Amino acid sequence: MRRVALAVLLLALAGCDRLPGRPIRAARERRPTEVTSFDDLYRLHCAGCHGDDGRLGPARPLNDPLYQAVISDDALTRITAAGVPGSLMPGFAISSGGELTDDQVQVVVRGMRERWSTPAAFKGQSLPAYEAKPAATSGTAIGRGRRVFESACSGCHGPDGSGGPEAGSIIDRAFLELMTDQALRSTVIAGRIDLGMPDYRRVDDGGPLSALQIADVVAWIRSHERPSSP
Numbered sequence: 001m002r003r004v005a006l007a008v009l010l011l012a013l014a015g016c017d018r019l020p021g022r023p024i025r026a027a028r029e030r031r032p033t034e035v036t037s038f039d040d041l042y043r044l045h046c047a048g049c050h051g052d053d054g055r056l057g058p059a060r061p062l063n064d065p066l067y068q069a070v071i072s073d074d075a076l077t078r079i080t081a082a083g084v085p086g087s088l089m090p091g092f093a094i095s096s097g098g099e100l101t102d103d104q105v106q107v108v109v110r111g112m113r114e115r116w117s118t119p120a121a122f123k124g125q126s127l128p129a130y131e132a133k134p135a136a137t138s139g140t141a142i143g144r145g146r147r148v149f150e151s152a153c154s155g156c157h158g159p160d161g162s163g164g165p166e167a168g169s170i171i172d173r174a175f176l177e178l179m180t181d182q183a184l185r186s187t188v189i190a191g192r193i194d195l196g197m198p199d200y201r202r203v204d205d206g207g208p209l210s211a212l213q214i215a216d217v218v219a220w221i222r223s224h225e226r227p228s229s230p
């Protein structure tokens, strides 16, 4: 009997907020600016769109070593802090209307690097530049881009890009309105490792896509948003 009573008492005390010396609940709950672990910050602020563990979300996976090798610390920090204007990617720094202190932004950036970046695997390789210039609008670039598409992409996205056996449309206007040129470029470079789209090194049988081919195929995709384009 005494053992049972003791167990009940211990259970009751364990659930009790008013044990001597134990802070009341309100004081134990951390304010948002006091969360300092990468896992918590990522889960609270990023996983909903970029996926648990950085993959399988609606927005691109962040736990892709090639993607991590291509994007610079500066770009990663800037995007996390200030977001991507004209897209659904919000700015997270307090200075951009978000909830994260500059220190917390740094924790998120360093955490992604520590967990998902493997620079040694890409040592000595020359990778495409991360940053996108605005997509070219000249007919020449768009025409070259169409040929890149036909060679490297149409097998999955269909002969005209409106969807095929393996993957959906990439020329739909509503889709293009949601994706910046940078997001298109990032996809062409790093693929979608979570969804089975190969990166620029393997997407075409003819070998890795060149910098020009990457830019041109983005110009071709973007041209579908403009009514006058070929």
Ligand code: HEC
Pocket (backbone or CB within 6 Å): 042, 045, 046, 047, 048, 049, 050, 059, 060, 062, 071, 076, 079, 080, 084, 087, 088, 089, 090, 092, 108, 178, 179, 180, 181, 182, 183, 184, 186, 187
């Ligand atoms: C509401 C959904 C949403 C949330 C939450 C979100 N993102 Fe994003 N993120 C996006 C979208 C959509 C894009 C693509 C924007 C574009 O079109 O360029 C993006 C783009 C990015 C990019 C650039 C991708 C590229 O193409 O190179 C990075 C880096 C990024 N997000 C990091 C983060 C981090 C870190 C967090 C958490 C602190 C986060 N995101 C939270 C939706 C979100």
Ligand code: HEC
Pocket (backbone or CB within 6 Å): 058, 059, 060, 148, 149, 152, 153, 154, 155, 156, 157, 166, 167, 168, 169, 170, 184, 187, 188, 192, 195, 196, 197, 198, 203, 217
């Ligand atoms: C082996 C098949 C395959 C090939 C080849 C391929 N893709 Fe994809 N792609 C996919 C899949 C799968 C997805 C994700 C699911 C979907 O959009 O249907 C995808 C998604 C995309 C997206 C949307 C990404 C996002 O975050 O929503 C773009 C843009 C894209 N591909 C462009 C291209 C371009 C450009 C090429 C050629 C350079 C290409 N793809 C080649 C399979 C492929």
